[in-house]
Amino acid sequence: MKSTELRWLAGISALAMTFGALLLAPSPVGATKHPRYGGTLRIELHVATLSLDPREWKPGSVAAADSERLAGLVYDRLVTLDEYGRFQPGLATEWSHDASARNWQFKIRSGVKFSDGTPLTGKDVLAALQPLLPTGLTVSGGENNVAIHSQRPTADLLEQLASGRYFIYRAQAGNGLVGTGPFVVAEAVPAAPSEANSSVLKPAHLKFRANEECWAGRPFLDAIDVMLGDPALRQMLNLQVGRAELIDISPDLVRKARQENLRVWSSAPDTLLALRFDEAQPATGDARLREALDMSLDRETMANVLLQRQAIPAAGLLPQWLSGYAFLFGSGMNLERAKELRAELPANVAGGTEALRMRVDAVGDVMKLLGERVAVNARQANLSVQSAPHTVGGGGTAASLPSGLHLFAWHYDSLSPRAELQEIAQHLHAEPATDVTNDSSDPERLFAEERQLLETRRILPLLLLPEYVGIATNVRNWSVAPNGEWRLADVWLETGPGASSGEASVEPGGGRGVHP
Amino acid sequence: MRTVSEGGPYNCASCVLLSGQNAVRRTSDCPPHFLVCFFLMILLVVPSLWAQTPANGQIVTLDDAAQQLAERAAAIPGLRGPLRVEFFQDGAFAGETGKDWQESFKRNLEKARVSVTEDAGANVLRVGLAETPTELVLSAGVRVSEKEEARFVTLPRTAFHASSLPVVPVRIEKQLVFQSGDRILDAAAFADGGDTGLLLLAYRGTDLSLIKTDTSGTSRQFASLAATGIRTSRDLRGEVTVAGNETQVSLPGKSCRVGWSTPDDVNCGGAKPTWRAAVVLTPACDGGGWKLAADGADWSSPDMLQVMPDGAGRRGSAALLSDFPGPILSIAGAEVPSAALVVTRNLRTGNYEVYRITLACGN
Numbered sequence: 001m002k003s004t005e006l007r008w009l010a011g012i013s014a015l016a017m018t019f020g021a022l023l024l025a026p027s028p029v030g031a032t033k034h035p036r037y038g039g040t041l042r043i044e045l046h047v048a049t050l051s052l053d054p055r056e057w058k059p060g061s062v063a064a065a066d067s068e069r070l071a072g073l074v075y076d077r078l079v080t081l082d083e084y085g086r087f088q089p090g091l092a093t094e095w096s097h098d099a100s101a102r103n104w105q106f107k108i109r110s111g112v113k114f115s116d117g118t119p120l121t122g123k124d125v126l127a128a129l130q131p132l133l134p135t136g137l138t139v140s141g142g143e144n145n146v147a148i149h150s151q152r153p154t155a156d157l158l159e160q161l162a163s164g165r166y167f168i169y170r171a172q173a174g175n176g177l178v179g180t181g182p183f184v185v186a187e188a189v190p191a192a193p194s195e196a197n198s199s200v201l202k203p204a205h206l207k208f209r210a211n212e213e214c215w216a217g218r219p220f221l222d223a224i225d226v227m228l229g230d231p232a233l234r235q236m237l238n239l240q241v242g243r244a245e246l247i248d249i250s251p252d253l254v255r256k257a258r259q260e261n262l263r264v265w266s267s268a269p270d271t272l273l274a275l276r277f278d279e280a281q282p283a284t285g286d287a288r289l290r291e292a293l294d295m296s297l298d299r300e301t302m303a304n305v306l307l308q309r310q311a312i313p314a315a316g317l318l319p320q321w322l323s324g325y326a327f328l329f330g331s332g333m334n335l336e337r338a339k340e341l342r343a344e345l346p347a348n349v350a351g352g353t354e355a356l357r358m359r360v361d362a363v364g365d366v367m368k369l370l371g372e373r374v375a376v377n378a379r380q381a382n383l384s385v386q387s388a389p390h391t392v393g394g395g396g397t398a399a400s401l402p403s404g405l406h407l408f409a410w411h412y413d414s415l416s417p418r419a420e421l422q423e424i425a426q427h428l429h430a431e432p433a434t435d436v437t438n439d440s441s442d443p444e445r446l447f448a449e450e451r452q453l454l455e456t457r458r459i460l461p462l463l464l465l466p467e468y469v470g471i472a473t474n475v476r477n478w479s480v481a482p483n484g485e486w487r488l489a490d491v492w493l494e495t496g497p498g499a500s501s502g503e504a505s506v507e508p509g510g511g512r513g514v515h516p
Numbered sequence: 517m518r519t520v521s522e523g524g525p526y527n528c529a530s531c532v533l534l535s536g537q538n539a540v541r542r543t544s545d546c547p548p549h550f551l552v553c554f555f556l557m558i559l560l561v562v563p564s565l566w567a568q569t570p571a572n573g574q575i576v577t578l579d580d581a582a583q584q585l586a587e588r589a590a591a592i593p594g595l596r597g598p599l600r601v602e603f604f605q606d607g608a609f610a611g612e613t614g615k616d617w618q619e620s621f622k623r624n625l626e627k628a629r630v631s632v633t634e635d636a637g638a639n640v641l642r643v644g645l646a647e648t649p650t651e652l653v654l655s656a657g658v659r660v661s662e663k664e665e666a667r668f669v670t671l672p673r674t675a676f677h678a679s680s681l682p683v684v685p686v687r688i689e690k691q692l693v694f695q696s697g698d699r700i701l702d703a704a705a706f707a708d709g710g711d712t713g714l715l716l717l718a719y720r721g722t723d724l725s726l727i728k729t730d731t732s733g734t735s736r737q738f739a740s741l742a743a744t745g746i747r748t749s750r751d752l753r754g755e756v757t758v759a760g761n762e763t764q765v766s767l768p769g770k771s772c773r774v775g776w777s778t779p780d781d782v783n784c785g786g787a788k789p790t791w792r793a794a795v796v797l798t799p800a801c802d803g804g805g806w807k808l809a810a811d812g813a814d815w816s817s818p819d820m821l822q823v824m825p826d827g828a829g830r831r832g833s834a835a836l837l838s839d840f841p842g843p844i845l846s847i848a849g850a851e852v853p854s855a856a857l858v859v860t861r862n863l864r865t866g867n868y869e870v871y872r873i874t875l876a877c878g879n
Contacts, residue, residue, distance in 0.1 A: 034751065034753075035750070035751050035814070035815075081649055081650065082866055083866065084673065084674070084864075084865055084866035085649060085650045085651070085672065085673030085674050086673075086674055086697065086866065089721070093721070159649070159650060215748065216748060216750070217747070217748045217749045217750040217751075218749070218750070219750070220750065220751075320606070320646055321606075321646075321647075321648060321649075322648055322649070323648065323653075324644070324646035324647070324648045324651065324652075324653025324655065324668075324670075325644065325646070325653060325655045325657070325666065325668070327604045327642065327644050327646075328642055328644070328655060328657035328664075328666055415649050415650070417648070443653060443655070443668035443670060444666065444667065444668050447655075447666050447668070451664060476813065476814035476816075477814045477815050477816050478816060479816050482649040483649075489750070490750060490815070492814075
């Protein structure tokens with residue numbers, strides 16, 4: 001086609017798009033569409049149970065990540081981090097630290113009340129944070145202020161407090177927790193046998209209602225209804241037919257969701273899938289075995305074929321978005337080198353009757369598939385790896401024997417790369433090479449520590465997975481904090497013209513809870 | 517003590533150093549004596565009011581950071597050229613920063629007597645620029661004598677300024693006249709004799725306030741509206757209008773008047789607000805009106821300003837569209853009939869920005 005014809009076509013298309021946009025646009029208004037108050041947001045999650053008590057969360061646990069996401073509805077933090085890298089006041093309005101970054105002071109926001117009507121004080125903050133903070137950090141608190149003292153320089157304290165388990169709550173006499181956040185737990189129903197068929201479990205669900213007295217303003221939604229443990233395909237169907245507004249989508253179903261024109265949002269990679277060598281099988285103490293397995297792993301195929309490009313190969317323990325230097329680590333597959341190393345090992349090491357037994361965390365189909373792929377890759381290097389899903393009580397033969405290899409998922413909780421690496425090192429049972437007199441937030445020191453952990457090959461990073469969320473088209477103002485928390489207090493639901501949903505329709509700007 | 521305070525550029529408390537963006541953690545130490553501290557604070561804070569100053573780090577541009585990284589990389593013991601430099605940059609970030617920093621890095625590496633080559637067989641120096649939740653990280657990694665060496669330079673994300681947004685050149689003149697990290701609800705222009713500037717309805721922390729600035733954007737006077745008893749809201753609507761020597765503020769269920777001779781004297785009364793109608797501009801060379809409207813879906817996506825012919829007789833005229841870096845929060849007429857003020861929240865920087873829109877004739 002001639003270039004003049006192309007230009008004509010482009011011009012006509014541009015005109016058509018301009019007028020189309022004008023025709024489709026709503027009647028002129030002063031500004032961007034104003035939020036609506038009211039309505040219930042229905043969320044469906046894979047996870048079957050969760051806890052809103054931050055004291056129960058295990059670092060790196062995938063289940064804890066779901067719990068943290070929902071805990072953000074009920075509790076606030078001292079500070080938050082916005083997506084522009086700025087720390088914003090939360091329950092603390094001012095903060096300061098001394099030159100060594102060991103002693104921090106926080107001024108607590110006045111006039112804030114817990115959802116049970118009691119006022120927030122520094123003593124509440126002390127009681128909430130002390131059980132959560134890592135060893136070496138101590139809290140003291142007065143009426144309107146809190147001091148945190150650290151044995152070592154902690155320049156990244158704000159990053160830590162703005163993420164992970166560091167919520168402010170008050171434990172009530174009846175063992176429940178209350179918070180100051182935009183929502184209040186209205187009902188928590190555990191999974192129970194169905195009335196129609198007692199062999200079928202009705203999934204657990206949680207109901208949250210708006211906190212009318214929230215210090216940051218009432219949320220737009222009236223309520224949030226969370227259904228737990230529904231099968232993945234039923235969740236997708238519910239989203240399609242309008243029975244749910246928000247669902248989590250496992251990576252192996254993302255392509256299907258997109259093919260069905262669902263609105264899919266994805267995060268930065270927030271979960272690491274990795275292999276860990278355990279001492280339960282003595283052969284794993286041989287560095288040549290660990291290197292041989294590492295060299296045999298085809299991470300590109302795992303990411304691009306097995307997970308259909310919904311994951312990325314991992315070379316480091318921390319993701320690029322958190323450390324900024326992950327690209328400096330290489331993880332090239334080298335099957336020839338793997339075979340050479342294998343040949344140096346005795347035949348009964350990861351071979352013959354002494355296969356390397358691999359425990360696989362039962363997190364879903366993705367882990368199972370990945371475990372099988374690891375075994376296939378290992379076989380190509382003449383290594384025998386026997387995969388067995390981890391079940392409580394030990395179901396299979398392999399699971400009942402001690403395992404030398406563990407395929408696990410690690411969810412990044414912290415906005416501090418130093419704190420995150422330290423948690424991973426503890427998980428690995430490796431002594432962190434941190435000099436307690438120095439601040440290892442220094443990137444060169446952090447890089448050296450991570451490289452040292454990788455060089456031992458006690459842990460082999462495989463893939464990084466983002467979080468995928470299916471969102472109904474009527475969900476507005478969807479946004480996510482840098483630590484992965486859903487900002488559901490700002491979400492509102494669009495209703496179609498003439499829709500009789502019974503939701504409140506109020507004058508823009510004069511929403512409920514606004515009028516004095 | 518190193519301190520950060522809520523409230524962005526307006527607060528002025530002792531021993532509290534301020535930034536236009538309240539993410540700055542590392543500030544200079546205050547001497548213990550209060551008066552010394554106070555005068556130091558005045559010296560440091562006053563010139564920076566309303567200004568978008570970076571953090572107190574010495575590095576303020578990517579070029580500076582690239583230069584420092586090159587110097588640090590060149591000082592790696594045993595490093596010898598020629599090196600092949602491979603750059604790595606986050607996708608979303610790449611378009612915004614350009615490649616000037618890469619040229620700066622190579623130039624400064626050669627200045628430090630480490631030569632650069634395109635030879636595929638040469639030792640590779642990997643250089644990256646990445647955005648983490650709080651920092652920009654520039655890194656350089658190279659293998660020297662079987663050992664991986666890496667050097668880093670970091671700067672706070674808040675210290676980095678993206679280049680100005682392109683101005684729409686044709687028929688709509690768009691000029692950024694004010695920006696702040698604090699939440700701006702509405703803006704109005706005033707021209708009282710030789711005295712001209714902006715009136716801004718904004719949150720200072722959680723306090724609703726009225727701010728009067730001069731033409732350079734420097735704040736001149738404040739009036740707190742805390743006494744109105746308006747509760748904090750996620751979507752508070754408020755409008756500012758100039759009424760003679762006074763400023764009128766319309767809020768849900770309330771109307772307030774502020775006389776700037778005594779700004780502490782804010783008079784409020786219960787009133788059902790009459791929100792302003794769509795703004796219509798009339799450029800000098802065109803007798804007809806042009807209606808301004810936004811068409812965005814919500815506050816999480818960039819908006820487009822529509823400038824449409826107003827009135828039945830002008831339906832055949834073409835419309836103009838102008839992109840904004842975030843949702844349009846308010847549109848108000850300016851002091852002349854051909855101009856308006858548009859408040860938006862820049863989704864890239866998080867700042868609230870006020871643009872002056874003028875309908876220019878010709879072109």
